[in-house]
Amino acid sequence: MYSDSTDSFFTAMTHRTSDGKPDSNITETTCRCDGAASVPEPATLALALLGVPLLGMSRLLRRKG
Secondary structure, three states: OOOOEEEEEEEEEEEOOOOOOEEEEEEEEEEEOOOOOOOOOHHHHHHHHHHHHHHHHHHHHHHHO
């Protein structure tokens, strides 16, 4: 499907609705290996953009106080 791919396995653990016991699912799948960089989720970027300046400001206030 992709020019550069590899076969791998996908594993998931769910609980059956009939009796609530764990059910392991192991499925063979083909993974893309194009080397593209992953893009972080918007929430992760928002936390970084808010958190880094707040950490800097808290350190600045500690030095002054």
